[in-house]
Amino acid sequence: METEQRYLTIALTKGRLASKTMSILEQTGITCEEMKNPDSRKLIFTNEELKLRFFLAKGPDVPTYVEYGAADIGVVGRDTILEEQRKLYEVLDLGFGKCTMCVCGPESARKYLNGQQLIRVATKYPRIAKDYFYNQKNQTVEIIKLNGSIELAPIVGLSEVIVDIVETGSTLRENGLVVLEEICPLSARVVVNQVSMRMENERITKILNDLNQVILK
Numbered sequence: 667m668e669t670e671q672r673y674l675t676i677a678l679t680k681g682r683l684a685s686k687t688m689s690i691l692e693q694t695g696i697t698c699e700e701m702k703n704p705d706s707r708k709l710i711f712t713n714e715e716l717k718l719r720f721f722l723a724k725g726p727d728v729p730t731y732v733e734y735g736a737a738d739i740g741v742v743g744r745d746t747i748l749e750e751q752r753k754l755y756e757v758l759d760l761g762f763g764k765c766t767m768c769v770c771g772p773e774s775a776r777k778y779l780n781g782q783q784l785i786r787v788a789t790k791y792p793r794i795a796k797d798y799f800y801n802q803k804n805q806t807v808e809i810i811k812l813n814g815s816i817e818l819a820p821i822v823g824l825s826e827v828i829v830d831i832v833e834t835g836s837t838l839r840e841n842g843l844v845v846l847e848e849i850c851p852l853s854a855r856v857v858v859n860q861v862s863m864r865m866e867n868e869r870i871t872k873i874l875n876d877l878n879q880v881i882l883k
C-alpha cells in the first residue's frame with residue numbers, strides 16, 4: 667500500500683522576492699491561486715494536488731524556519747543567508763533580486779578605509795560588516811546595528827560609513843553618498859533543510875531541476 671505523501675513546505679520572503687518566486691514556480695507548473703489575493707491576511711497557503719504548502723515570512727526568519735525543518739525549502743536573499751549563518755544547504759541561484767553589498771559613505775570618508783582608523787560602521791548586517799572589516803581588511807571598527815534607512819547614519823553623523831545593499835544606486839545618489847568598496851554580489855537563493863534534502867530528495871531535486879530549466883530559458 668502506498669503511504670500518503672507528506673506536505674513539502676516552502677518559505678518565501680514577503681514582498682518582491684515572493685511574487686517573483688511565485689511567477690517562476692508557476693512556469694514550472696507549481697501554482698498557488700490562494701496566494702494571489704492581495705487583500706488576504708492569510709499567512710499559509712496550500713496546493714492540495716501537489717501536496718505543497720507555502721508561507722510568507724520576514725527575510726531573516728526564512729533561514730530559521732528552514733534550519734529547524736519547519737520549512738523544507740526557502741527562498742531568500744544571499745545577504746540574509748550570509749548574515750544569519752544557519753545550518754542549511756544553499757542550492758540554487760535564482761538570478762533575480764541582484765544587488766551588491768557595499769561599503770558606502772560620502773566621498774570624504776574614503777580616507778578612513780585604509781585599515782588604520784577606528785571608524786563607526788552603521789548597518790543592518792553586523793555579521794557581514796564585521797567579517798569584512800575584521801577578517802578581510804584587518805581593520806578594527808565599531809559596528810552600529812540599525813534596522814533600516816541606513817543611508818541616514820553618515821548624513822546625521824552616527825557613523826563614518828555604512829555597509830548596505832546597493833541595487834540601482836538611487837538611494838545613495840539622492841543622499842549624496844557613493845559606493846566606496848564592494849563586498850560581494852547578492853541575489854535570491856533557494857535554501858533547503860539538511861534532513862529534508864535526504865528524506866525528500868526526489869521531490870526536492872525535481873523542483874530544483876524544474877526551476878533551473880526556467881532560469882536557463
Ligand code: PRP
Nearest residue numbers: 814815816830831832833834835836837
Ligand atoms: C534597501 C537598501 C538601500 C536601498 C538600495 O533598502 O538598504 O537603502 O534598498 O536600493 P537602491 O540602490 O535601488 O536605491 P530597503 O528599500 O529595503 O529599505 P530599508 O531602508 O528599510 O532597509
